[in-house]
Amino acid sequence: MNAYPKTGKNRIRQAPQRAAYDEKTVHAILDEGYIAHIAFMDEDAPAIIPINYVRDGHQILIHGSRKARIFRRLACGIPLSLAVTHLDALVMARSAFNHSMNYRSVILHSSAHILEGEDKAKALDLMVDRLEEGRSKLARPTNKSEDKATMVLAIPIENVSAKQRRGGPVDDKEDMDLPIWAGIIPIETRLGEPEQDPGQ
Amino acid sequence: MNAYPKTGKNRIRQAPQRAAYDEKTVHAILDEGYIAHIAFMDEDAPAIIPINYVRDGHQILIHGSRKARIFRRLACGIPLSLAVTHLDALVMARSAFNHSMNYRSVILHSSAHILEGEDKAKALDLMVDRLEEGRSKLARPTNKSEDKATMVLAIPIENVSAKQRRGGPVDDKEDMDLPIWAGIIPIETRLGEPEQDPGQ
Numbered sequence: 048m049n050a051y052p053k054t055g056k057n058r059i060r061q062a063p064q065r066a067a068y069d070e071k072t073v074h075a076i077l078d079e080g081y082i083a084h085i086a087f088m089d090e091d092a093p094a095i096i097p098i099n100y101v102r103d104g105h106q107i108l109i110h111g112s113r114k115a116r117i118f119r120r121l122a123c124g125i126p127l128s129l130a131v132t133h134l135d136a137l138v139m140a141r142s143a144f145n146h147s148m149n150y151r152s153v154i155l156h157s158s159a160h161i162l163e164g165e166d167k168a169k170a171l172d173l174m175v176d177r178l179e180e181g182r183s184k185l186a187r188p189t190n191k192s193e194d195k196a197t198m199v200l201a202i203p204i205e206n207v208s209a210k211q212r213r214g215g216p217v218d219d220k221e222d223m224d225l226p227i228w229a230g231i232i233p234i235e236t237r238l239g240e241p242e243q244d245p246g247q
Numbered sequence: 248m249n250a251y252p253k254t255g256k257n258r259i260r261q262a263p264q265r266a267a268y269d270e271k272t273v274h275a276i277l278d279e280g281y282i283a284h285i286a287f288m289d290e291d292a293p294a295i296i297p298i299n300y301v302r303d304g305h306q307i308l309i310h311g312s313r314k315a316r317i318f319r320r321l322a323c324g325i326p327l328s329l330a331v332t333h334l335d336a337l338v339m340a341r342s343a344f345n346h347s348m349n350y351r352s353v354i355l356h357s358s359a360h361i362l363e364g365e366d367k368a369k370a371l372d373l374m375v376d377r378l379e380e381g382r383s384k385l386a387r388p389t390n391k392s393e394d395k396a397t398m399v400l401a402i403p404i405e406n407v408s409a410k411q412r413r414g415g416p417v418d419d420k421e422d423m424d425l426p427i428w429a430g431i432i433p434i435e436t437r438l439g440e441p442e443q444d445p446g447q
Contacts, residue, residue: 056292060316061312061314061315061316061317081334081337081348081434082332082334082348082350084284084286084295084297084330084332085295086284086286086287086293086294086295086328087286087293088288088293092256092326092328092356093286093287093288093293093326093327093328094286094328094356095284095285095286095295095328095329095330095354096330096354097330097332097350097352099348112261114261115261116260116261117261126292126293127293128286128292128293128294128295129295130284130295130296130297132282132284132297134281134282137281137378137438139378139379139382139441140386141386141387142386142387142388142389142393143371143372143375143383143386143387143388143389144389144390144393144397146374146375146378146386148281148282148299150282150297152297154295154296156292156294171343172343174346175343175346178337178339178346178432179339182339183343185427186340186341186342186343186346186427187341187342187343187422187425187427188342188343189342189343189344190344193342193344197344215442215444215445215446216444218446222387223446225387227385227386227387228441228443229443229444229446230441230442230443230444231441231442231444232378232438232439232441232442233438233439233440233442234281234436234437234438234439235435235436235437235438235439236434236435236436237434237435238337238432238433238434238435239432239433239434239435240433241339241428241430241431241432242415242430242431242432242433243428243429243430244415244416244429244430244431245415246415246418246423246429
């Protein structure tokens with residue numbers, strides 16, 4: 048099983064039994080999401096942005112306006128940390144203390160670089176195809192002025208770790224007979240019924 | 248309508264027509280979420296963590312293990328940035344360029360401080376009640392050793408902004424008759440059927 052190397056930056060110290068570093072786990076979590084959060088330093092203060100992304104092999108692709116100050120800052124290759132998190136269930140325990148949540152998350156430490164030319168065009172196609180398979184071949188292609196207005200950044204997947212919690216509550220033995228319902232409440236996320244644009 | 252003050256740190260420059268600073272909008276977005284992402288500096292590099300939270304008035308409450316290095320670091324009151332993001336729909340346009348997403352997000356710049364005594368106890372009750380109303384009165388209360396192991400932090404809501412996109416695709420006039428489906432695909436998130444713990 049291919050795995051991302053453990054480095055000083057991605058070894059999980061808190062609850063290490065929940066950690067994973069293999070590509071299969073990391074990629075599956077990344078491939079299920081649409082929005083990542085990116086942390087970086089902006090004018091001497093930590094900043095965070097939510098952003099749409101797609102995974103392509105061992106890198107994460109994002110795109111935005113070439114005019115956006117934050118995007119230009121990331122394009123300089125400054126250090127960043129990126130997270131993708133899925134919340135799967137609320138975990139209801141018998142004791143207040145043992146309440147928890149089931150989740151799957153990926154965190155990585157990396158930096159971004161600009162893609163141009165064919166790499167950029169391919170990345171933009173992938174972003175559209177992530178919304179609907181094959182859609183990049185149906186939509187009106189990006190024209191020159193749109194291409195000029197858009198910046199595409201690639202973020203290599205490195206210093207990466209996954210973390211997951213599954214299963215029901217873990218209560219203390221002496222709490223097991225308390226008269227309170229315990230279990231999990233799943234959080235369900237799905238695509239709903241498409242709503243056609245009235246302009247059509 | 249009460250609003251959070253605009254400061255140098257929260258004025259939205261990119262797509263300002265999507266920004267909001269009023270308490271009602273900010274609080275509604277915060278109250279719908281369970282997981283926030285927090286950005287901060289950790290050993291000279293930007294770090295990010297996903298974390299469960301609850302809003303209480305004009306502050307956000309989080310809790311974690313007193314042993315967790317990252318939690319102890321946040322407790323020092325270092326600058327942090329926090330984001331809560333809801334993805335509402337994929338927006339399918341006629342042109343590749345105009346694809347988008349509908350979302351609601353809150354971003355703030357603040358710092359954390361430790362809660363103790365009654366404030367801490369009240370915060371822990373709120374965290375449990377967020378999972379099920381009134382549950383803090385039913386669950387076995389936190390005992391002394393559990394309380395000692397837990398740290399509760401409050402993060403004042405300040406330098407805060409909300410940002411939202413709603414509605415269908417905004418296509419160019421000359422693309423409106425292209426033979427491609429356009430509209431939105433809603434993303435639905437809901438609580439599923441509770442699954443009782445077999446231990447009971």
